[in-house]
Structure formats: structure tokens, C-alpha cells
Amino acid sequence: MCRRDLQVVYMVKEEFKCGGFRLSKGKVEINRKLASKTFDEFTPSDVMGIENCMRCGICSYSCPFWQETKKFYDVPAWRTYEINKIYSMFYTGYGIVARYLRLRRISGNEFKHWTESAYDCTACGACTYTSPMEVPNWYTAIIMRRILHYSGFNYESAEKLIINSKEKGNAFGIENWGEVASKVGFNIDKKDSEILYVPSPLEIQNTNVLANTVSVLSKLKLSVTVSSEISDPGYYAYLMGDFETARGILVRIYETAMKLNVKKIITTDGMGYFWLRWQGPKSIKETPPIEVEHLTKTVYDMYKQGKVKLEKADIVAPTSVHYSEFLSRLGGIEEPPREILRLTAPQFIEPKEKPSSDKLYTCTHHVELIGEKKDILKRVRNYVVSQLTKWGGKSVIVFDPNCMLSLENAVKDKQADFKVIYFTELLDRGIKI
Known part of the structure; x- marks a missing residue:
């Protein structure tokens, strides 16, 4: 098994193999299977986005990580360039030829910066707005984490969140969600409610947030239930690079909503909304089978209708x-x-x-x-x-x-x-x- 300390790894002269990677003479060789997994949710717009990057670096000026470090690998476009190199080596004509001729490679010196660079990013999207070509640099940071996860070079704390998501159903390993939900006043697994509320692990740890949510929904006169099986939207696993686990949680949420026969899913988590409504469906290549709303939208619509x-x-x-x-x-x-x-x-x-x-x-x-x-x-x-x-x-x-x-x-x-x-x-x- 590969060591996670990159500095130690790169002091070793012997070749290593790990998760589809092989280091040979200072160059990282990538197995096609890893490339297929890495890009399995890519759309034409993603491809156009990474190929349109001109590496001008203007995206850096909206990134506080680069503004703080001024390191080349904290330029958002640098991550996009690294990911584009891998994509082109397997999915473009010129890239495939360059790969066979050994003209295009990920160097060992570049790869040793990947772990630090991938997490010097919150995936906030500001760099994409700053970019004149709207390059999805925020997304390539997550793709980079996906490669780190599969190749064994992810941070241990990130892997811990993934393991908890797999084994416990939520990134923090919370096991008493049903008890917490009951104490703050949520109905649990109640069929034919109007709303299925999906909390995030951080919200579960803050009972004030949960109690306020119960109170707000009660004042709105909306019937709500939570599921004893759903204690995480699934995005932490996704953000740490394990798309498969995140997709499994998302599908389970949709299936639970349909089984409970609710009208819509509501979340109070900004990232939870983005994942449940947009990024998650993109990842599983399906349209949400049920309406997904952030609570602010629910309240806003009722206010506009004169109901609150x-x-x-x-x-x-x-x-x-x-x-x-x-x-x-x-x-x-x-x-x-x-x-x-x-x-x-x-x-x-x-x-x-x-x-x-x-x-x-x-x-x-x-x-x-x-x-x-x-x-x-x-x-x-x-x-x-x-x-x-x-x-x-x-x-x-x-x-x-x-x-x-x-x-x-x-x-x-x-x-x-x-x-x-x-x-x-x-x-x-x-x-x-």
C-alpha cells in the first residue's frame, strides 16, 4: 500500500504502483481504468470548460488561498491544467498520440503538490465567475481529490469522512440521529407528509438549528417528517473524492422520499441544496424525481403568496x-x-x-x-x-x-x-x- 507522505515517497527511487498510478523515472503514468473513473460524470460543458482555460491566472484574484500563499499550485487554473492533461491523454486524438510518444505526462514534481493544492480550495466557484471563459476551476479541484482518493494520496481526515459516510451513513459517524430528531420534535418516517427534511451532520450536532427548523415549519403549517435512515445529504463524501458513496446516499434519499410519499424535499443547508438539486443529479445522470427546495425559497414563495x-x-x-x-x-x-x-x-x-x-x-x-x-x-x-x-x-x-x-x-x-x-x-x- 502506498505511503501517504508524499515527501517520503518521492525520496524513494523505486517504482511504485497505487490505485492506477505508477511512478517511473520521475513521471506519473496513469492506468486507463483510473481515467475512466475520474471522468465518468463529465459532460460536454465540462470538457469545453477545461479546454477553454488559457491559464491567464486572472482566476487567482478571487481566491483567498492563492492571495495568501502566492504559490503556483494554488492558482485555480493550475489544477484545471493538470486535470486537462489527464483528460487529453485518454480522450483526445493529439493527447493520445502525445501519451504514446511520452510527450505528455504528469511529472512527479507536479504530483507532489496535488494533495495540498486540491484542498487549498473550497469549491466556492468565485474563480469561475472571475474567469472570462467561465472555466470550472472549482470542479477540477474536486476531480483532483477524486484521483487522490483512488490513488491513496488523500488526506487521512478526508478519508475518515468517507469511511464514516460508507459505514455509518453520515460523514461524522453519528449513530443516534433518530433519538436526536425525536427529542427536538420531528416526526420520523411518517408517510404522506408534505415535506421530507434532510439535515446535514453539522446541523444534527446543533440542536438549536434543528429546533428552530421544527418551529419554522410548524409556523408555516407544513407537515414534515425526517427519515431514520437519512442523516447526511451525501456531499461530504463527494467533496472528498468518493463519488460512488455520495451517489449511493443521494439515490437512497430520493427512494426514501418516494417511499414516504412526500411532496418535496427541503434542506436548510446551502451546500445540501446544491448537491441534492444540481450536482448530485448531474453525478448520477438523472433528474430529481421530486422537488428539492432550500427553506429560504419555501418561506419566500409563501411570503409572496401572502401566506406568511x-x-x-x-x-x-x-x-x-x-x-x-x-x-x-x-x-x-x-x-x-x-x-x-x-x-x-x-x-x-x-x-x-x-x-x-x-x-x-x-x-x-x-x-x-x-x-x-x-x-x-x-x-x-x-x-x-x-x-x-x-x-x-x-x-x-x-x-x-x-x-x-x-x-x-x-x-x-x-x-x-x-x-x-x-x-x-x-x-x-x-x-x-
């Missing part, structure tokens, strides 16, 4: 916001969270930029769960914290539990002194009965 009234919530003011990168920028949900904030957040300091703007810095999101990245995370957090501090809010509203974790860690590390408030609390206090 919203008022200023009793929370510490003035308030500001850290929009969810995955809900708004990649997921396309912009007006619902913004309008809800205008109506319920007291003394709301609204950013000039729209929620999907690449001018809004990403937090460190799910990378907070990668223990090996601890040293750089605090430095990278400074970018979003400085932006939020400049706006001057005493409370910052978030729409994703990973964002909440990141900003709360910033507060713990004394980088910030604002209060981080999950949007479910804002709604619970702002819905007028």
Missing part, C-alpha cells in the same frame, strides 16, 4: 450577512435569502454586490474539517472576516452550517467579535403568527 408575514427579528443589531457560496453562487438561489434578510434582519447592512458575486470572499467552508489544513485556515479566514468586519455588523447571518463552523472558529480564534446566527433562528424570530 415577516417582521424584524429580535437579534443583536446591526446585522450583516455571509451568503452561502453553494446556495447562491452555484445553486442560483439569490433573491429569497436577500429579501428575507431585508424583511427580518434588524438594521441590515446589505452588501452592494449580489449574493452570487465573486467579489464576496468565501469562508473556509468544509475545509475546516480537514485537520491537515489547520495552519493555513486561520490565515485564509482573515479575508472574509476582514470584509465582514468592514461592513460593521454585530451579527452575521449564514445559510450553510459549514459557513457557520468557519465563522464561529474565527470568533474562537479571536479573529472576529461578531455573533454568528443561523438563518433558521432569524426566521423563527421573524415569522409573524
